[in-house]
Amino acid sequence: MTIDFKVEVEKRKEAMMEDLFSLLRINSERDDSQADDKHPFGPGPVKALEHFLAMAERDGYKTRNIDNYAGDFEFGQGDEVLGIFAHLDVVPAGSGWDTNPYEPVIKDGKLFARGSSDDKGPTMACYYALKIIKDLGLPVSKKVRFIVGTDEESGWGDMDYYFAHNGLKDPDFGFSPDAEFPIINGEKGNITEYLHFAGDNSGAFTLLSFTGGLRENMVPESATAAFTADAALADLQEKLNAFTQEQGVTAELTEEIGVFKLTVIGKSAHGSTPEAGVNGATYLAKFLNQFAFEGAAKAYLDITGNVLHQDFAAEKLGVAYTDDKMGALSMNAGVFSFDKESDDNTIALNFRYPQGTDAQTIKAGLEKLEGITKVTLSEHEHTPHYVPVEDPLVATLLSVYEKQTGLKGHEQIIGGGTFGRLLKRGVAYGAMFPGYVNTMHQANEFAEVEDLYRAAAIYAEAIYELIK
Known part of the structure; x- marks a missing residue:
């Protein structure tokens, strides 16, 4: 037939x-x-x-x-x-x-x-x-x-x-x-691992909140930070204009009753191909890193803007791995949640890993990062x-x-x-x-x-x- x-x-x-x-x-x-x-x-x-x-x-x-x-x-x-x-x-x-x-x-x-x-x-x-x-x-x-x-x-x-x-x-x-x-x-394999941070911070620049990302398996299209600063809106805006022009992202900065609110907009993509997106959260942290944040905020922004930024193979994280058949591990920094009043702030990192490594090996590598309080794993893992x-x-x-x-x-x-x-x-x-x-x-x-x-x-x- x-x-x-x-x-x-x-x-x-x-x-x-x-x-x-x-x-x-x-x-x-x-x-x-x-x-x-x-x-x-x-x-x-x-x-x-x-x-x-x-x-x-x-x-x-x-x-x-x-x-x-x-x-x-x-x-x-x-x-x-x-x-x-x-x-x-x-x-x-x-x-x-x-x-x-x-x-x-x-x-x-x-x-x-x-x-x-x-x-x-x-x-x-x-x-x-x-x-x-x-x-x-x-x-x-x-x-x-x-x-x-x-x-x-x-x-x-x-x-x-x-x-x-x-x-x-x-x-x-x-x-x-x-x-x-x-x-x-x-x-x-697929596992999400969470970096945990304290929230206390104060100084010339104080981070009140930092949020970004809808799902762990999506590149955050945008992220927003609220902070106080020993600086004028005009001076911050000038630095932001130079940053967005150099980095090719868009941003919006406002001030209300002494609190600055900054949103950086990138481009979403599937978490398995983070290189196809523009991570609004890591770009936001990259910009904020030039200022004098202290304590938990400094650690949070440093890891986000300096370590996670464009670290799609997790090389700066120290957990990169490649298998001859399955290829290289990839990492998407997917969801960010920071509140100054919380003692448990997180960054969700979604890893797609080949045979030859595993969730616990990745966790052990992440635990070497400075400034975090602990690393935890999601309930669901696919080997x-x-x-x-x-x-x-x-x-x-x-x-x-x-x-x-x-x-x-x-x-x-x-x-x-x-x-x-x-x-x-x-x-x-x-x-x-x-x-x-x-x-x-x-x-x-x-x-x-x-x-x-x-x-x-x-x-x-x-x-x-x-x-x-």
């Missing part, structure tokens, strides 16, 4: 985009301020989950909602199970958008919306791929379990809960449509993950990619973390193609509309080859 999956996608383009638009209109950012027993990560992720499961029920699937943490449905029959893991939550939209991030719009063939590329667009492409197989009644010998989570962008609490409470055996193998083609069969290129799962996915694109497939190892690593034989597969512009976690996130259709055709053939 020969099926032209590209033609089948062509027949469903309008329906696929309509369903995607309706999903993108849902603000599914995590909101802990509204979390409760019925909304473990806030109401937005639950609304997206319910919407997606209702869509699946419309199309004839029997769905399950696992206590608003995650959901799934199955297709096919057989003892072996292919798991497809996608997520419906998104990182905060932030500022700097040219359009409403939750009102999708297509301009010049690009679909702009938060979640268009990470991960609602690829999720819908994969959903329609399976729908094609179902609509055509193609014979299969394995099951597909389509699983959607609601906390991938934060702590993966959705999948922790899902695997503990879903009541079914784990899928035997699977993939996540949450990265790029031709395949991601290796992922570095390095790798599926050999010889594995039939990897071989099949690469073969389909090569057939449909005419491009040579090859293995890839990334610093990003995907649900592909949830299974021992799990990978990430698409939906972004080589040469794509990566706007994940950034303002004006977009996906190429034709790329989503191309991905749907690849997913359809790949799923069928794995389960026929």
Whole structure:
């Protein structure tokens, strides 16, 4: 039986985009301020989950909602199970958008919306791929379990809960449509480590507060400091003008009742590629370091502006490491929180590390920094993950990619973390193609509309080859 999956996608383009638009209109950012027993990560992720499961029920699937943490449905029959893991939550939209991030719009063939590329667009492409197989009644010998989570962008609490409470055996193998083609069969480890500081400081310059960053896996787009100073606004503004011109960032300085407020604006990016962003917090500290801050503030600003600034490989931190296969460790200084009245101020450092090092080794290196009170680790850690290129799962996915694109497939190892690593034989597969512009976690996130259709055709053939 020969099926032209590209033609089948062509027949469903309008329906696929309509369903995607309706999903993108849902603000599914995590909101802990509204979390409760019925909304473990806030109401937005639950609304997206319910919407997606209702869509699946419309199309004839029997769905399950696992206590608003995650959901799934199955297709096919057989003892072996292919798991497809996608997520419906998104990182905060932030500022700097040219359009409403939750009102999708297509301009010049690009679909702009938060979640268009990470991960609602690829999720819908994969959903329609399976729908094609179902609509055509193609014979299969394995099951597909389509699983959607609601906390991938934060702590993966959705999948922790899902695997503990879903009541079914784990899928035997699977993939996540949450990265790029031709395949991601290796992922570095992922751990966030927190530097802790005291708050007491006083002198000619006193730091009252320093805040920046929305999530640990995002480069802080901006940061703001409040401080008192033995200096005039005009003098500080003159120094700031010289700094912004030299560094290529923008900033705003104001004074009210003797308190200066300074915001530096950079550019957000995915935490796995911190070099692609401009860290507003480290630039802010770099500027403030020229002044006579003392005590805890001096240590906080020194580490932020002198050590963390552009230290993407953690060389100045003293924990750099490179593995021949998985590459180099990377570091994103993601969230900053300092208050003069607090004795526990923090900087959250998100590390993507290869095999050969680990969280405790990194922690031991960080503990050598001067001026910190302690180092702690996040509750959630992902250790390095790798599926050999010889594995039939990897071989099949690469073969389909090569057939449909005419491009040579090859293995890839990334610093990003995907649900592909949830299974021992799990990978990430698409939906972004080589040469794509990566706007994940950034303002004006977009996906190429034709790329989503191309991905749907690849997913359809790949799923069928794995389960026929």
